[in-house]
Amino acid sequence: MAKRVGVLALQGDFEAHRKALDRAGAETCEVRTAAELESVDGLVIPGGESTTMLRLLKEERLLEPLRRYGERRPIFGTCAGAILLARDVSRPAQESLGLMDLTVERNAYGRQLDSRVVRLEPEAEFAQKIGPGDLEAVFIRAPIVRRAGPGARVYLRYRGDPVLVAEGRHLAATFHPELTGDDRTHRLFLETL
Ligand code: GLN
Numbered sequence: 001m002a003k004r005v006g007v008l009a010l011q012g013d014f015e016a017h018r019k020a021l022d023r024a025g026a027e028t029c030e031v032r033t034a035a036e037l038e039s040v041d042g043l044v045i046p047g048g049e050s051t052t053m054l055r056l057l058k059e060e061r062l063l064e065p066l067r068r069y070g071e072r073r074p075i076f077g078t079c080a081g082a083i084l085l086a087r088d089v090s091r092p093a094q095e096s097l098g099l100m101d102l103t104v105e106r107n108a109y110g111r112q113l114d115s116r117v118v119r120l121e122p123e124a125e126f127a128q129k130i131g132p133g134d135l136e137a138v139f140i141r142a143p144i145v146r147r148a149g150p151g152a153r154v155y156l157r158y159r160g161d162p163v164l165v166a167e168g169r170h171l172a173a174t175f176h177p178e179l180t181g182d183d184r185t186h187r188l189f190l191e192t193l
Pocket of ligand 1: 046047048049050051078079080081083106107140141142143
């Protein structure tokens, strides 16, 4: 049976994630309430603006349900979503779900890399799991993962820094895998459900 994957739909580009997950063979729905959250096997937190998303999560009383959900179920956070998953957030420091043992620095590429498309060569483990070939990565005011815990598995790097990393049961991408039509990153997440 197809896995049911929710996309947090408070803010950001959740629609493109739904399309990518559909293409990758999942059954998808938008998540805006704790009840909807409980109905899905895994969740995607899209890119957008992490401060705004954090505020909306609090307003909707979803922050604690989301944290508890992440203690049992896999979450895939992209860009702002990755910032929310990390244990430590800097520049500026910000509250987060703390579900992944990562330290991230927001907007860390500076003005010259507000937005950029690059081709990345997958690490061996990624290629093995999901197939060979470079992956196009779109960075938009992206964070940098400054530290990953000892159990982290790094699937992709850009300039030496992890940009696709699994830690615990979760997956974080600092780029936007939903924007390129290459759904291997979403497939990697679906494998964990
Ligand atoms: N710069 C944003 C933040 O700090 C993230 C950007 C994105 O999700 N594309 O939340």
